Amino acid sequence: MNIVRVEDAAVTGRPTGNAGAGRPVEEPSTDGLSDARIVEAARNIIAEVGVNGLTMRRLSADLGVALGATYHHVPNKHELLLLVGRDIYVEAAGLAPEGSWDTRLRTLVLQLASAIGQYPGMAAFMVANTGELVTTELNRAVRQILRQAGFGRRGIDVVMAAMFFYVTGLSASGFLDQKENGEALGDMQSISEGGLDLLLDGARVRLEADIGRRRRTAARRRASVPVPGRASNV
Amino acid sequence: MNIVRVEDAAVTGRPTGNAGAGRPVEEPSTDGLSDARIVEAARNIIAEVGVNGLTMRRLSADLGVALGATYHHVPNKHELLLLVGRDIYVEAAGLAPEGSWDTRLRTLVLQLASAIGQYPGMAAFMVANTGELVTTELNRAVRQILRQAGFGRRGIDVVMAAMFFYVTGLSASGFLDQKENGEALGDMQSISEGGLDLLLDGARVRLEADIGRRRRTAARRRASVPVPGRASNV
DNA sequence: ACCTGAACACCGTTCAAGT
DNA sequence: ACCTGAACACCGTTCAAGT
Numbered sequence: 001m002n003i004v005r006v007e008d009a010a011v012t013g014r015p016t017g018n019a020g021a022g023r024p025v026e027e028p029s030t031d032g033l034s035d036a037r038i039v040e041a042a043r044n045i046i047a048e049v050g051v052n053g054l055t056m057r058r059l060s061a062d063l064g065v066a067l068g069a070t071y072h073h074v075p076n077k078h079e080l081l082l083l084v085g086r087d088i089y090v091e092a093a094g095l096a097p098e099g100s101w102d103t104r105l106r107t108l109v110l111q112l113a114s115a116i117g118q119y120p121g122m123a124a125f126m127v128a129n130t131g132e133l134v135t136t137e138l139n140r141a142v143r144q145i146l147r148q149a150g151f152g153r154r155g156i157d158v159v160m161a162a163m164f165f166y167v168t169g170l171s172a173s174g175f176l177d178q179k180e181n182g183e184a185l186g187d188m189q190s191i192s193e194g195g196l197d198l199l200l201d202g203a204r205v206r207l208e209a210d211i212g213r214r215r216r217t218a219a220r221r222r223a224s225v226p227v228p229g230r231a232s233n234v
Numbered sequence: 235m236n237i238v239r240v241e242d243a244a245v246t247g248r249p250t251g252n253a254g255a256g257r258p259v260e261e262p263s264t265d266g267l268s269d270a271r272i273v274e275a276a277r278n279i280i281a282e283v284g285v286n287g288l289t290m291r292r293l294s295a296d297l298g299v300a301l302g303a304t305y306h307h308v309p310n311k312h313e314l315l316l317l318v319g320r321d322i323y324v325e326a327a328g329l330a331p332e333g334s335w336d337t338r339l340r341t342l343v344l345q346l347a348s349a350i351g352q353y354p355g356m357a358a359f360m361v362a363n364t365g366e367l368v369t370t371e372l373n374r375a376v377r378q379i380l381r382q383a384g385f386g387r388r389g390i391d392v393v394m395a396a397m398f399f400y401v402t403g404l405s406a407s408g409f410l411d412q413k414e415n416g417e418a419l420g421d422m423q424s425i426s427e428g429g430l431d432l433l434l435d436g437a438r439v440r441l442e443a444d445i446g447r448r449r450r451t452a453a454r455r456r457a458s459v460p461v462p463g464r465a466s467n468v
Numbered sequence: 469a470c471c472t473g474a475a476c477a478c479c480g481t482t483c484a485a486g487t
Numbered sequence: 488a489c490c491t492g493a494a495c496a497c498c499g500t501t502c503a504a505g506t
Contacts, residue, residue: 267470
């Protein structure tokens with residue numbers, strides 16, 4: 001009885017992307033437990049009953065092992081949720097949309113919010129544990145889109161911060177849920193997307209500033225004219 | 235050993251603003267327990283040990299009563315956290331900054347994020363329970379700022395959604411914490427504020443569109459010229 | 469009406485003991 | 488190395504009993 005699920009590309013593809021962690025990549029290990037199997041089972045439970053419904057006991061039962069066995073692979077529940085969060089990120093980073101930088105970004109944000117929204121309570125956890133989650137391929141994917149668009153280094157940072165905060169807030173508030181209550185909820189969804197467009201407008205303003213600055217710098221270099229105010233500094 | 239605390243205006247001012255709830259407003263009740271006293275104690279605990287450190291037992295002990303006594307005033311922990319969340323909102327809505335609409339909004343967002351950031355884990359809870367929190371005076375305060383600025387009805391909704399998502403994401407990730415780790419964290423803070431400025435740029439674009447639309451409508455009304463496409467509709 | 473004392477069901481985590 | 492069975496400490500919530 002599950003809602004429309006995105007393909008579990010990240011889980012089935014390769015063992016959970018343990019970005020940053022020094023642990024060696026696990027072998028497929030045809031039988032027995034594995035990080036990938038645990039994360040997959042955890043995702044299914046969360047999708048059904050939410051993060052608060054995910055219990056180490058319930059998880060172990062679904063995996064057909066004793067409670068202690070799960071703890072042999074995952075140190076604690078917090079770390080397990082981090083694995084799940086990274087898994088969702090990796091999956092969302094996989095499906096790269098086409099088009100101009102802003103439509104690509106827009107689609108990516110909406111897809112990501114929708115993906116996270118399928119796991120009740122997950123966005124709240126992710127927003128509270130940003131520092132331990134950001135080092136993923138999603139980061140790289142977004143950075144690349146912005147770099148190709150022409151954003152400067154700091155422009156990229158700023159836009160990414162805004163996007164990240166927005167997507168977590170958006171998914172946590174559950175406005176994108178395609179649940180059974182389709183009354184005046186469509187209005188909230190259009191407002192949420194409107195907020196995203198607002199953000200993209202701001203990003204466009206920023207992009208013009210970044211490009212203008214670079215063009216001026218290049219022009220000065222070509223003419224070999226020292227910068228008026230800080231000529232002695234270079 | 236508390237961090238710089240904002241004045242507890244909302245708590246001491248009047249009993250916790252139970253927006254929407256049908257419950258009658260409680261009398262001061264000089265002695266004994268009260269919603270206001272419970273919320274205040276809860277805030278202190280959360281500020282010290284976070285939402286996860288807040289325990290109904292610990293709370294009751296700090297209040298000097300038995301566990302059951304607290305439950306006589308607050309139905310459950312979820313509802314208690316809602317009271318705390320609304321209390322923080324009401325407090326933040328109280329200090330209205332001066333200046334133009336965008337600087338007022340900017341200051342308000344940063345103050346709000348900073349206020350929430352003082353209560354670890356609170357932002358995650360608030361972002362996960364938007365629907366039960368939004369009906370506060372903060373909502374009114376922000377709406378008023380935007381209306382006076384000249385935003386249309388939908389423009390207000392969109393800007394507010396963007397602001398809300400951003401502020402929760404911002405405060406939850408704790409970039410505004412003035413904690414002991416002042417290394418490269420100031421950089422993250424400036425990036426967070428940069429994201430906010432991005433959003434305000436977008437809002438400015440939106441405002442121009444709103445004002446332009448209204449001006450055109452007024453001009454048509456003055457000239458009594460029917461609208462080309464939908465003349466028969468009015 | 470308000471509070472106490474004690475209980476219930478459940479949770480995350482640990483660990484000696486088995487293979 | 489991997490798993491089982493059982494325990495420990497703690498939590499949210501309830502409720503008969505007192506005043």
